Amino acid sequence: MRHLLLAFxxxxxxxxxxxxxxxxxxxxxxxxxxxxIVVGDPxxxxxxxxxxxxxxxxxxxxxxxxxxxxxxxxxxxxWGLIGQLRQQLVQQGYTTLSVQxxxxxxxxxxxxxxxxxxxxxxRLQAALDFLKTKGYARPAVVSHSMGTRMTDHFLAAHPDAPxxxxxxxxxxxxxxxxxxxHFPILDLYGQNDLPAVLQTAKARAAAIRHHAxxxxxxxPRADHFFxxxxxxxxxxxxxFLDKYGRASxx
Numbered sequence: 001m002r003h004l005l006l007a008f009x010x011x012x013x014x015x016x017x018x019x020x021x022x023x024x025x026x027x028x029x030x031x032x033x034x035x036x037i038v039v040g041d042p043x044x045x046x047x048x049x050x051x052x053x054x055x056x057x058x059x060x061x062x063x064x065x066x067x068x069x070x071x072x073x074x075x076x077x078x079w080g081l082i083g084q085l086r087q088q089l090v091q092q093g094y095t096t097l098s099v100q101x102x103x104x105x106x107x108x109x110x111x112x113x114x115x116x117x118x119x120x121x122x123r124l125q126a127a128l129d130f131l132k133t134k135g136y137a138r139p140a141v142v143s144h145s146m147g148t149r150m151t152d153h154f155l156a157a158h159p160d161a162p163x164x165x166x167x168x169x170x171x172x173x174x175x176x177x178x179x180x181x182h183f184p185i186l187d188l189y190g191q192n193d194l195p196a197v198l199q200t201a202k203a204r205a206a207a208i209r210h211h212a213x214x215x216x217x218x219x220p221r222a223d224h225f226f227x228x229x230x231x232x233x234x235x236x237x238x239x240f241l242d243k244y245g246r247a248s249x250x
């Protein structure tokens with residue numbers, strides 16, 4: 001019996017090791033990113049286990065509010081559309097904090113990221129806490145792809161989190177936290193998005209149907225990464241934030 005228990009514990013530990021966040025990969029990116037940042041400043045926040053993770057903070061003068069930006073699977077806070085939005089939204093009057101979320105090995109499947117959702121929760125809470133020290137009591141959130149799944153997981157567990165509004169881009173799952181929160185949600189995706197995003201569109205629309213101010217928008221000709229659609233992406237996000245995401249710095 002003791003041998004069986006030991007074998008189980010070894011297998012359990014091995015499984016968790018395989019699913020653990022890849023801090024080495026994350027730190028390598030951080031070293032490359034922070035030296036190349038032109039707009040914004042690198043800020044390290046800390047998890048309960050002592051791990052320090054990179055965020056990029058960019059203050060807008062006379063800001064309308066702050067926005068937490070949450071990137072997708074296996075990338076970093078200055079990558080792709082999140083990297084663009086973190087700079088572009090500052091020009092629209094929003095302070096931005098782009099957060100490094102947990103990453104796994106490069107060949108990890110999306111379902112493996114379920115193991116790091118609790119760690120993602122910690123990072124989002126740390127981001128909100130940091131912005132509170134800067135005077136932003138209720139920031140908005142803009143997330144993409146896996147970052148939207150992570151945000152949804154956080155909000156499902158923390159429905160009273162101090163969030164003003166949420167732009168969820170390229171969400172492939174029906175919302176879990178939408179029924180618990182009390183702020184507007186923009187479900188934004190591309191007409192040519194990933195099959196999983198398109199297949200769950202009706203379920204997502206139903207989840208936010210009774211939220212005041214919430215709506216779903218499918219952008220014509222846009223793919224999952226809004227390739228070549230930077231202007232319409234920025235316009236759509238900004239219009240929603242200007243209407244529902246404003247909360248002047250206190």
